[in-house]
């Protein structure tokens with residue numbers, strides 16, 4: 243069947259359900275995020291899920307379930323379907339029979355952030371925005387700068403002064419104005435808000451506009467389709483601002499409501515953080531609905547360095563509704579697990595995912611995850627974006643010196 247138009251019914255406050263018109267540019271309501279809602283009954287009766295399989299394998303194949311519908315042309319760099327890789331070597335090491343990694347490092351600008359920012363910039367352009375600004379822990383800034391360049395928008399990126407160098411460089415390369423701030427992402431956010439009246443830019447902060455999470459939602463839609471509409475038992479995901487986890491959970495709920503899942507049992511969602519910055523894990527432990535700001539946040543997993551998240555309650559709700567959990571792993575273990583996973587599988591594992599592998603090891607130890615369960619870990623970005631630490635275990639040759647074959651050939 244042919245469709246026209248779009249399937250968004252309205253926008254809705256995530257905290258109190260207040261509704262807003264579908265075709266308006268929105269930021270937040272009562273200081274909390276706004277979500278996009280769809281006419282799911284109509285989609286269910288008029289769309290066949292098999293249509294997605296027949297289309298070009300990129301995130302816009304799901305357009306009936308996205309704010310663009312069939313009408314709004316996307317700002318795209320080719321957000322290709324990412325592979326789901328079976329990892330039996332790493333699984334054996336951890337004591338898990340069915341380990342999968344969905345490798346998002348293949349996406350434009352090397353992280354899953356491209357899904358969200360392709361969508362957010364697409365919608366901003368649709369609403370006539372020509373200048374955008376973002377506070378970022380790293381990868382979101384790079385992605386926004388790229389999509390802004392792609393459609394000729396002016397972009398400003400505010401990032402902590404110790405953000406990974408590659409993130410700083412990519413933003414400059416994509417023509418954004420970069421401001422380095424001696425502080426954290428929330429300090430950067432304050433600057434963006436302060437500058438808004440003067441600069442007239444649109445504030446692209448995490449969850450301050452409703453469309454970025456719709457882009458992230460495509461991770462969930464894609465993994466469902468790749469698994470022939472069956473979901474894994476457990477999903478392990480690194481949580482910073484939370485858009486990835488919230489978006490994926492939203493995708494699963496919509497798919498279930500559409501009746502498109504073969505089995506309505508939902509995966510248990512595991513939100514992973516570093517002990518160096520774990521407001522969500524602390525709130526989960528405490529049984530709280532909202533997280534407290536985390537003091538002295540520090541972690542090499544820069545995507546997790548988010549001391550305050552606007553969508554904290556949405557992350558926690560998803561974790562609890564799914565009977566999942568939120569865990570923090572020691573900062574010093576992140577590099578070890580990152581190296582272990584990359585070395586066993588050849589996948590370019592980012593530190594955020596290193597933390598996830600550490601969490602997986604713990605949850606297997608404690609019996610929370612069973613050996614036979616099907617577990618999907620997300621590799622959210624490429625290791626190449628983090629070049630601050632010199633690699634260990636290099637052999638150096640000095641000209642004229644003896645060649646240290648024993649050292650070279652050591653296991």
Ligand SMILES: *Cc1c(COP(=O)(O)O)cnc(C)c1O
Nearest residue numbers: 381482483484485486545622623
């Ligand atoms: C941003 C980021 C995260 C955290 O994602 P959220 O959606 O902010 O929770 C994890 N990993 C990488 C590589 C990131 O860039």
